[in-house]
Amino acid sequence: MDTTELSRALREATEGLQAPPTLAAAVLRGGKRRRTRRRVVLAGAMAVVIAAAGLVVVEMTKADPPQITTGVNPMLTTPTRGDLAGDQAYLDAAVTAFDTGMPNEPGKARLDRPHVYWAGTTDGGKVAVVVQEVERSDSTGYASDGTIIEGRSVVGLLVGTKPVLVNSFPQPYGTTTKGFAFVYGPNNRTVIALGAKNLSVSTTWRIAATSGRAERDWKPMVERDGVWLGETDAQGPPENIRVVTGDPVAAGYDQSLTILPGTRWSLGTDRQAKPVPEGVLRTEPGDVFRVSGSTSRPLGDNVHETLMAANLLDPLAGVTPTGAQFIVDLPGGGSVVAIEVVSMFIMDGLFLAQRDAAAKITGWTYCGLVRKDTGGLVGVCELPGQAGRLAVAPGMVLTYQARLDGGVGGDWVNAGKDAALIPADVPTVHLADPRGRTEAHSLLRE
Structure with a gap:
């Protein structure tokens, strides 16, 4: 049966039926709500829409629903690592500080108990990396094979003998491929990176006086129990620190990790304090x-x-x-x-x-x-x-x-x-x- 024959049959079958006058608006409202909740791509699906007696009939030539997987961040289930993994008092203090410093955003409630992924002593002092599952957002992410990933988590860095949350990073679909790095410690010169391997760190970039081109100096970071640690030099603002995976000379933006500097927050210690103003333009955009x-x-x-x-x-x-x-x-x-x-x-x-x-x-x-x-x-x-x-x-x-x-x-x-x-x-x-x-x-x- 082709679409013309199907259309004729439907008209005959539904002749005399009347749809409520509010049906179209209700369908649209419901469609908008469902679309907001979950955006699904049906690869290869073809919709044949036929209007008959005010009703909308949709035929899918491919009935298989999209595969939905729950992307669980492995950091949530990995036993605590680092030289302070056995210090239960410090782990408890880190979780308490995480709860105190992490705001509960409406519609994105944090779920279950926070988990300390890593706790250790670094050149920038004692730190703890805490991760927690959160309610998924309205937008949906997709894996490389087209499946929908609904997992969502947030990772926070806590610093000090009495831990304080200095920054956090949402992970909508589990640990990202490129990874991310927190900058912390005295003068914000210590770097701890997660989610990637073979990392190098650079303090700042400059325009060379001889060539007039941008350039950077790099040094390798050290892996320690699931995290990568590094120290930067004194010159340059912390916001210019970069971490890349692979060969740093050949690395581009796609190999660069997300950088989370503590100096974006007041004094670099309190996430809830007034944010430090970002470098602002002296002239007006658009003028x-x-x-x-x-x-x-x-x-x-x-x-x-x-x-x-x-x-x-x-x-x-x-x-x-x-x-x-x-x-x-x-x-x-x-x-x-x-x-x-x-x-x-x-x-x-x-x-x-x-x-x-x-x-x-x-x-x-x-x-x-x-x-x-x-x-x-x-x-x-x-x-x-x-x-x-x-x-x-x-x-x-x-x-x-x-x-x-x-x-x-x-x-x-x-x-x-x-x-x-x-x-x-x-x-x-x-x-x-x-x-x-x-x-x-x-x-x-x-």
């Missing part, structure tokens, strides 16, 4: 400033991708908020755009995009870190071809003193507001805010 009447369009949404391709951003960073854009048309055609970029909430830099006449990005230049002092100057970018410098100072009026032959000062020039082109031979820019306060800034590289 566009056109210098000297520029008519070029602003940058699109490919800033992150093109900066990564130019190897000017940390290749292991997944978040790059961007601030305002400052556009300058070049005399020979094309344009440049200065833009503020924050990498992983902490490294705030100013970058300059070079573009052709069609506004296509042809290259990037790193201008330097955004200035964090109380002054109005955000940063300075050197324009290509000795065309001068772009000084960025939103909300300020920029002036400079022209240079005469022999370096003797000439007339004062009002260069504009918010940002301005400054001749290459001018070493200083003067700023004035709306209230008339003035300040002077060197344009030379620091």
Whole structure:
């Protein structure tokens, strides 16, 4: 029987039947609720929908329901490991501290008793890794074979002789393939990682002075009873620490573990205290400033991708908020755009995009870190071809003193507001805010 014959038969069978007027709305409401509770993909299924007398009939050509498995985090059942596994008083204190520090979010209740997966003495002090099953979320995860995984857990790190929860990590579908790492201890320099093997740690990334490219130094971590431990160097913010699996030289973002720094929370010790403000932009996202009447369009949404391709951003960073854009048309055609970029909430830099006449990005230049002092100057970018410098100072009026032959000062020039082109031979820019306060800034590289 084909669909035409089936449709005719159904019409004949249901002739004279009347559906309640509220049925359609009720079906839709129920469908929405069911869809919210569980999103199921039926591979290879074909639905034939036939309307007859106000009823909806659905035939599935493949009747096999999707396989649903309960993904149990193995950390929940593994006996406690580490040199403090036999210290029952410490384990009990860790569980109590976990209960105290972990909030109960509505609809995501924690189930059963927390389990201490690992407890030991590290260079950053005594720590405990505690895991607990939680109620699954509305969204459903899928395994590689297409089966639905409903398991969900949360892992917390507790630090100190009197344990305190410093951070936690939800695991929607069991232990992730890439794993995750907590950063803790004095000055947040100790790393404990789980869920992956053959790990290396790096303190920070930098742009090499010689090549102008992003680079990192790596050192191996040590495996100990199911966790990996490592120490980082003193320089650089903890938010720039990275842990990768496999060959660190060849590792990309897919090999990078999720990093959970304690400094994201007040004092790095209390998860319930007010979070430390993340590295914020000095300029407003979406603002566009056109210098000297520029008519070029602003940058699109490919800033992150093109900066990564130019190897000017940390290749292991997944978040790059961007601030305002400052556009300058070049005399020979094309344009440049200065833009503020924050990498992983902490490294705030100013970058300059070079573009052709069609506004296509042809290259990037790193201008330097955004200035964090109380002054109005955000940063300075050197324009290509000795065309001068772009000084960025939103909300300020920029002036400079022209240079005469022999370096003797000439007339004062009002260069504009918010940002301005400054001749290459001018070493200083003067700023004035709306209230008339003035300040002077060197344009030379620091």
